[in-house]
Amino acid sequence: xxxxxxxxxxxxxxRHVPESRAFYAARGERRGPASLDELRQVRARQxxxxxxxxxxxxxPGPSRRGVLLRISRPSxxxxxGVYLDIPGGGFYLGPTAGGDTRNAALxxxxxxxxxxxxxxxxxxxxxxAAPDDCEAAARWLIDQAEARFGTADLVIGGSSxxxxxAMTTLLRLRDRxxxxxxxxxVLQFGTYDLSGRTPAGRLIAGEYFLEAYVGHLTxxxxxxxxxxxxxLRGLPPTLLVVGARDVLLxxxxxMAARLAAAGGEVDLRVYPESPHGFTGHPTSMARAALADRxxxxxxxxxx
Numbered sequence: 587x588x589x590x591x592x593x594x595x596x597x598x599x600x601r602h603v604p605e606s607r608a609f610y611a612a613r614g615e616r617r618g619p620a621s622l623d624e625l626r627q628v629r630a631r632q633x634x635x636x637x638x639x640x641x642x643x644x645x646p647g648p649s650r651r652g653v654l655l656r657i658s659r660p661s662x663x664x665x666x667g668v669y670l671d672i673p674g675g676g677f678y679l680g681p682t683a684g685g686d687t688r689n690a691a692l693x694x695x696x697x698x699x700x701x702x703x704x705x706x707x708x709x710x711x712x713x714x715a716a717p718d719d720c721e722a723a724a725r726w727l728i729d730q731a732e733a734r735f736g737t738a739d740l741v742i743g744g745s746s747x748x749x750x751x752a753m754t755t756l757l758r759l760r761d762r763x764x765x766x767x768x769x770x771x772v773l774q775f776g777t778y779d780l781s782g783r784t785p786a787g788r789l790i791a792g793e794y795f796l797e798a799y800v801g802h803l804t805x806x807x808x809x810x811x812x813x814x815x816x817x818l819r820g821l822p823p824t825l826l827v828v829g830a831r832d833v834l835l836x837x838x839x840x841m842a843a844r845l846a847a848a849g850g851e852v853d854l855r856v857y858p859e860s861p862h863g864f865t866g867h868p869t870s871m872a873r874a875a876l877a878d879r880x881x882x883x884x885x886x887x888x889x
Contacts, residue, residue, distance in 0.1 A: 591830065594856040596878060602871040606859040609869050610831075618676050620794045622709065625678055632679060637686035642704075647722040649715070654704035655723060656681060658693040659735075667739035667769075667887035668699045668731050672720055672755070674746030674774075674863070676795035677708045684866065696884055699735045701727060705751070709798035716747075716799075717810055720755045728767045741770045741886045746863060747795070749776025753813040753841075760820050770886040772879055774827045775834050775862055778814035778841045781806035786837035818844050823851035825882045827875055829860025853882065 619625040640658050647653035659665065669692065673685050681704055689700040705719035724742065732738045744752040752771055759765045779787030780800055790796070800806050809816030814837070824845055828838040835856070842854040857864065857875050865872045865879075 591856060594854045595830075595858060596855050596874075599858055599871065599874060602869070602874060603859050606864075606869050606871045609867070610859070610861060613867075618793070618795060619678070622798075625709075625794075625798070628679065632682060635683040637683055637690055639690050640686045645723070645726050648718040649706060649711075651706075653719045653722050653726075656686060656689070656702035656704060658686070658690040658700045658702075660693050660697045660699075663697040665699045665735045665737055666697045667737050667741065668701060668727060668735050669696075669772075669883065670724060670727055670740065670742045670752075670768075671700055671702045672705070672742070672744035672748035672751045673702060674744065674748045675707075676793075677713075677716055677747045677751075677799040678795060680704060680707060688866075692880070696880060696887070698883075698887065703751075708795070709801075712798065712802060713800050713811060716751055717754045717758070720751045721758045724755050724759060724768075725764070728764060737887075738767075739887045740768045741772065741883060742768050743772030743774070744776070745774035745865065746776065747799075749773035750778060750780075750813065752776070753778065754810050756821050757809055757813060757816050757818075765820055765822065768822050770822050770883070771824045772827070772883060773824060773838075773841075774865055774879075775829065775832050775838065776826075776841070777834050778812060778837050780812045781815075783807055783812075784814065784837075784840065786834070786840055787812070789833050789836070814841055814844060818848040818850060821845065821848070821850050823853070823886075825853045825855070825879065827855050827857070827865065827879060829862065829864045830856050830858050831861045832864075833862060 643655045644652045693700045703723045706715040742752050782791035807815045842852050845852045865875050
């Protein structure tokens with residue numbers, strides 16, 4: 587058997603490579619906050635503007651604030667299904683207007699409801715606050731989707747830290763006999779080893795988000811923190827999306843292999859010349875990846 591990276595690259599992407607190379611050469615390298623002071627500066631610039639059609643609702647949760655949900659519905663269609671979206675942001679940044687805009691567009695294009703989770707943030711509320719909030723949102727949706735949206739067809743997903751939290755949420759639900767409530771999972775460039783114990787995990791061992799989110803833990807190999815160490819049996823079909831230039835590429839390849847070894851249905855797609863977070867960038871490669879995601883999502887909803 588011959589296995590090469592090109593085996594996971596969707597066909598027809600070569601035409602987008604020159605534009606991606608030019609875009610990222612002009613953009614330069616980017617990094618996240620490296621300290622609490624830098625994080626506060628980023629947050630101050632990231633106050634989300636209100637996006638028309640996105641409703642904010644508070645549901646009961648494990649903290650006194652409850653859990654805030656950001657809900658987008660299609661304007662002129664019955665709801666075919668519900669996508670529970672957990673945004674990225676290193677566990678320490680909240681939702682953005684750009685994320686709300688993309689979710690509203692997704693709801694419109696697929697005729698689904700998109701429910702975004704506004705979980706508590708590190709370092710003020712480190713692990714397990716975020717996964718507790720995401721689990722509460724998922725269990726609320728399992729209980730309320732039929733009454734609120736007219737459908738019980740559910741898919742969960744997220745990007746970056748949101749993909750990590752989507753996976754830990756599924757593991758929690760599986761352990762409670764509820765993972766079958768979701769028909770699929772869409773995981774975009776997640777980080778699955780926060781312990782630095784694997785070769786992939788060592789590549790990000792010095793990142794500030796680890797100190798903010800799990801700096802208080804002595805063992806970061808617990809699956810609720812680093813899901814690559816978990817028992818991955820009994821999970822729904824999973825789409826993994828990652829860029830070939832992402833520092834988390836190896837982490838995603840390992841997660842795909844472990845899911846497959848556990849008997850799961852896995853669709854891994856690697857996009858050339860694409861760094862971390864690329865699906866949020868204004869490139870034709872990003873648009874191609876999102877179109878692939880949308881086609882995969884549409885097949886999860888039976889109506």
